[in-house]
Amino acid sequence: MRRVLAVSALLVFGLLGAARPILIGITQIVDHPALNAVRDGVIEALRRAGYVEGQNVQYLLTNAQGDFSVAIAIAQEFRARGVDLVVSITTPSSQAVVQVFKDTHVPVIFSAVTDPVGAGITGYPNVTGASDMIDVRADVELLLKLVPGLKRLGQVYNPGEANSAILTEMTKKVCAELGIELIVAAANGTAEVPLAAQSLVGRVDAIYCTTDNTVAAALDAVVAVSKAHKIPFLFADPTSLERGVLICTGFDYFDHGLLTGEIVLKVLGGTPPSAIPFVRQAGTQVWLNLDVAQEMGFVFPEEAKKLATGLLFGGQRFVKE
Amino acid sequence: MLFLHAAEQGLIYGLMALGVYLSFRVLAFPDLSVDGTFPLGAAVAGMLVLRGFSPYLALLGALGAGLVAGAFTGVLATRLRIPGLLAGVLTMIMLYSLNLRIMGRPNLSLLGRPSALLGLARALAAPRGYEILVAAGLFAAFVFVLLLLFLHTELGGTLRAVGQNPEMVRALGTNPENLVVLGVALSNGFVALSGALASQYSGFADVGMGIGTIVAGLASVMVGEILLRPRGIFSHLVAVLLGSVVYRLAISLALRYGAALGFTASDLRLLTALVVLGALAAPALRTALRGGEA
Numbered sequence: 001m002r003r004v005l006a007v008s009a010l011l012v013f014g015l016l017g018a019a020r021p022i023l024i025g026i027t028q029i030v031d032h033p034a035l036n037a038v039r040d041g042v043i044e045a046l047r048r049a050g051y052v053e054g055q056n057v058q059y060l061l062t063n064a065q066g067d068f069s070v071a072i073a074i075a076q077e078f079r080a081r082g083v084d085l086v087v088s089i090t091t092p093s094s095q096a097v098v099q100v101f102k103d104t105h106v107p108v109i110f111s112a113v114t115d116p117v118g119a120g121i122t123g124y125p126n127v128t129g130a131s132d133m134i135d136v137r138a139d140v141e142l143l144l145k146l147v148p149g150l151k152r153l154g155q156v157y158n159p160g161e162a163n164s165a166i167l168t169e170m171t172k173k174v175c176a177e178l179g180i181e182l183i184v185a186a187a188n189g190t191a192e193v194p195l196a197a198q199s200l201v202g203r204v205d206a207i208y209c210t211t212d213n214t215v216a217a218a219l220d221a222v223v224a225v226s227k228a229h230k231i232p233f234l235f236a237d238p239t240s241l242e243r244g245v246l247i248c249t250g251f252d253y254f255d256h257g258l259l260t261g262e263i264v265l266k267v268l269g270g271t272p273p274s275a276i277p278f279v280r281q282a283g284t285q286v287w288l289n290l291d292v293a294q295e296m297g298f299v300f301p302e303e304a305k306k307l308a309t310g311l312l313f314g315g316q317r318f319v320k321e
Numbered sequence: 322m323l324f325l326h327a328a329e330q331g332l333i334y335g336l337m338a339l340g341v342y343l344s345f346r347v348l349a350f351p352d353l354s355v356d357g358t359f360p361l362g363a364a365v366a367g368m369l370v371l372r373g374f375s376p377y378l379a380l381l382g383a384l385g386a387g388l389v390a391g392a393f394t395g396v397l398a399t400r401l402r403i404p405g406l407l408a409g410v411l412t413m414i415m416l417y418s419l420n421l422r423i424m425g426r427p428n429l430s431l432l433g434r435p436s437a438l439l440g441l442a443r444a445l446a447a448p449r450g451y452e453i454l455v456a457a458g459l460f461a462a463f464v465f466v467l468l469l470l471f472l473h474t475e476l477g478g479t480l481r482a483v484g485q486n487p488e489m490v491r492a493l494g495t496n497p498e499n500l501v502v503l504g505v506a507l508s509n510g511f512v513a514l515s516g517a518l519a520s521q522y523s524g525f526a527d528v529g530m531g532i533g534t535i536v537a538g539l540a541s542v543m544v545g546e547i548l549l550r551p552r553g554i555f556s557h558l559v560a561v562l563l564g565s566v567v568y569r570l571a572i573s574l575a576l577r578y579g580a581a582l583g584f585t586a587s588d589l590r591l592l593t594a595l596v597v598l599g600a601l602a603a604p605a606l607r608t609a610l611r612g613g614e615a
Contacts, residue, residue, distance in 0.1 A: 031587055062576065063586035068530040069334065069537070070572055070589070072523045073326065077576045080322040091428055092527050098432055099524030120430025120525070159421050160528045162428035188417060 022051070022268065025060040025078035027097060028089035029071060032213055034237070034253040038089050038112050041257015042264065049265050068092055075100035087111060087264060088129075091119045091162045098127055107267045111260040112253070114163035114211075116278050125274040128267075130260045132163070134211055134236050134250050135284050136170040140178060142286065146247060146304045147206045147232050152181045154204030154231075156196045156222055158214035159186050167210035193218035197225040206232040211250065219243055230296045238285045241312050246298065248287040256281050285309040287317075325454060327573045331566030332457040333438075333518045334537060336464050338545075338565040339558065340511035341538030343468065346557070348504045349484035353409035353535055354394045355512045357416025358387045360531040362513030363520035364420045367429040370521075376437040380517050387513025388506045390416060395502030413531075420528050429526040436521035453522070460518060464511055465558055471507075472554050480504050481554075512538075540597065541565035547601050571596035 026042065028035045043059065051057040060083065064070040075097045078086055086101060086108045088094040094110040098121045101108050110129030116122050121129075144150050153175060157168045168184060175182040183203055185196035193215060200207060207226060209215045215222060216237060223244040226233035236250040259281060267273055288300055290313040305311070310319040337359060344352040362383035369379035390412060397408035421427060441459060442452030471477045480500045482490050487497040512534070520526040545564025551557040575584075575592035584592050 060580065061586045063589060065587070065590050066529075067533050067590075068523070068527055069330065069519065069569075070576075073330065073569070073572050074576060076322070076326045077573065080326075080577075092525060092529075095428075095430060095432060095525040096523055102432065118426075118430070119428065120432040160417065160427045162426070162527065165427050 021054070021056050021058045022085070023058050023060065023081065023083045024085050024087060024264070025062065025074075025081070025083040026087045026089070027062045027064070027071065027074045027078070027093045029064050029068075029093045030066045030090075030213075031063055032217075033239075034211070034213070034216065035089050035112060037239075037253040038257040038260065039087075041254040041259075042087055042111070042261040043257075044254075045258045045261020046264060049261075051268075064093065068096075071096040072099065079104070079106075085109065085264065085267065087260065091115075094121050094129070095119060098124060101126065107273045109260060109263050109267065109273070110278075112163075112256060115166045118166065119162070122278065125272070128263060128273040128276045129278050130256060130263060131278055131280045132211065132251075132253070132256055133280050134167065136167060136210065137174045138284060139208060139210075139234060139236060139249050140171065140174050140180065142247070142249065142304075142307065143206050143208060143232070143234055144178065144180075145307070146234075146300060148301070150180060150205045152183060152204045154183050154185065154200035154207045156185045156187055156193060156200070156207065156209055156215050157212045158188060160188055161213055164210060164212035164214070167212075171208065171210065187214055187218070190214055190218040194221040194224075197222045201225060201229045201231070204231065206234065208234045210236050216240070219245070227292065227296060230298065232296075232298060238287050238309075241287045241289055241317070242315075244289070244292055246289050246292050246296070248289070249284055251281050251283055251285060255283070287312065291315065323573050323577060324570065325451070327570040328566055329454050329457050329522070330569040332454070332461040332562065333522055334515060334569065335461050335541065335562040335565035336518065337512045337515035337534060338538045338541035338561045339464055339468060340508040340515070341535065342542045342557070342561045343511070344505055344508040345539065346542060347472070347481055347484050348501060348508075350398070350405050350501060350505060351409065352391075352394060352505055352508060353406060354390060354412035354416070354505075354509055355409075355538060356531040356534045357413035357420070358390050358509040358512045358531075359516035359519070359534040360420050360526065360528055361386050361390055361416050361423075362516030363526035363530060364423040364429070364528070365513070366517035367431055367520055367526035368423055370431060370434050370436075371429065376435045376440060376521065380437050380514060383513045383517035384510045387516075388510040390513070391509025392502050392506035394509070395505035398505075399498035399501050417528065417531075420531075424526065424528065427528045429520075430524070431520060431526060432524040434521075438518060438521050457518070457522075460514075461562060464514070465562065468507075468511075469555060469558055476500075537565075537568060541568045544568060544597060544601065548604075567600055568597065571600070 062074045071093050088097040088110045089112050091113050108127045112132045157164045185199045187193040187196040234247040235245045238248045241248045286308045288308045344350045365386040366379035366383040369382050394408050394412040397403045398405045438456045441456040447455035483497045483500045490497045541564035545560030549560040551560040571593045579592050
């Protein structure tokens with residue numbers, strides 16, 4: 001009860017623009033376009049709700065710059081500074097924050113964590129958030145519709161990425177159920193992506209990559225292989241369409257940030273985190289790249305086009321009505 | 322709080338720095354396997370804790386795994402005549418895959434799991450708020466004393482001679498190669514132990530947590546040397562731990578005051594390096610100022 005009062009009081013003071021703005025710590029493990037988009041989405045969601053930086057809210061934006069020991073130092077710094085709420089982006093940053101804040105009443109809202117249960121950050125009364133788990137089954141079923149006769153599916157992934165490894169496990173399961181052979185090619189860093197993608201040539205009918213940060217960073221290498229060898233490529237990131245991916249699915253990470261921001265707003269509105277179950281990002285988009293299809297001599301089945309959110313044609317996106 | 326957490330981490334990562342000191346400085350062996358043995362310790366200890374073993378036993382397991390991995394690097398360098406740098410690199414990249422295999426996945430959550438740091442802290446009834454520091458200090462003291470005593474034994478003395486004059490060691494009838502294997506093994510044992518403690522401290526083990534270990538280790542060793550200008554073994558070891566604390570303090574200071582000074586989150590590493598530089602330049606600046614007065 002005291003916590004609810006405290007949070008409500010904060011909100012009231014915040015809206016009145018009184019003495020102390022709400023202090024929100026945002027932490028992420030690295031600089032990465034998708035993760036930065038999440039951070040921007042959170043701030044935008046709060047801005048839309050009337051939280052103006054410097055007036056009634058103040059952000060501590062931090063980044064461990066890839067050093068895991070810094071993730072814990074950031075969490076301790078948040079606690080020392082007496083933040084009113086923490087937004088933790090990615091699995092390791094969230095684990096570090098939960099480790100430091102698990103015995104406090106400070107709300108922790110995680111984001112861009114694929115498997116919060118597996119990450120061990122659920123079950124704490126002050127912790128909730130948003131999972132960026134994608135719909136792997138829907139992606140594979142879409143490929144089955146778009147690529148008739150799909151028997152062998154290739155996947156480039158980084159086995160060292162917590163989020164990606166889970167999605168590859170799921171892809172394996174889904175493929176086994178659908179009678180597709182999955183051939184994985186591991187890339188332990190961006191420099192290994194070209195070799196991994198090339199290793200799939202001649203062995204697969206299509207390539208499917210999930211929200212793997214390593215692949216995202218070296219996406220051009222996979223696109224090059226896909227185009228050169230006319231292998232249809234589905235990538236679970238709708239913002240990568242212009243980079244030459246044939247099929248893009250999933251959600252925009254900025255939207256994931258907005259969703260996370262809505263949870264933050266609920267908590268600031270007085271709802272205790274324990275009363276908010278963690279949510280999964282909904283709203284999978286399907287984008288088809290007609291320019292690349294033409295380049296590759298690939299023809300999308302007419303029926304499949306009906307499934308699309310939109311098309312890229314002549315370098316422009318067209319959203320389907 | 323700032324100093325407290327920096328000191329905690331400085332001691333925990335200081336074990337790793339002591340390991341780096343042993344290979345780089347005592348043996349003059351540029352061992353890069355530490356980027357792999359640090360997460361190896363976390364992986365082994367994490368799996369043992371998750372399987373229900375005592376967290377203290379898990380630390381021993383990590384120590385053992387680090388000893389074996391270090392000995393492997395040592396054997397590559399001495400028996401197979403692979404240059405030391407390459408031997409370390411090979412072990413490091415092998416360990417990346419091996420760590421993934423040990424954990425079965427890239428990230429293990431240790432949140433709420435038994436921790437040797439917390440366990441020891443509770444058992445000690447240390448002053449409130451300082452429990453972790455005292456526990457981390459005890460672990461650091463344990464390795465510190467172990468290393469100090471070892472380097473003062475006859476074997477340890479010969480080991481020290483290996484780094485300076487291997488030919489002399491050979492002339493004395495000892496095979497310096499065996500000592501290199503022993504030294505690199507011990508070094509990586511300490512590094513793995515440090516990794517295990519760091520994972521219990523952070524609440525997770527991740528296959529990526531080894532990145533930059535060698536950089537932090539070398540920085541700690543050298544910062545300590547410049548600040549303390551140590552002469553004997555004892556003061557050298559103290560300097561390493563001090564360097565480690567200063568390095569962590571630099572990160573904490575960069576996090577605390579960076580934004581107020583107009584730096585953004587992406588400037589953190591730059592700022593950390595600048596704080597370290599400031600600490601290193603301080604004695605020279607002071608001397609220069611004194612010179613100006615005189």
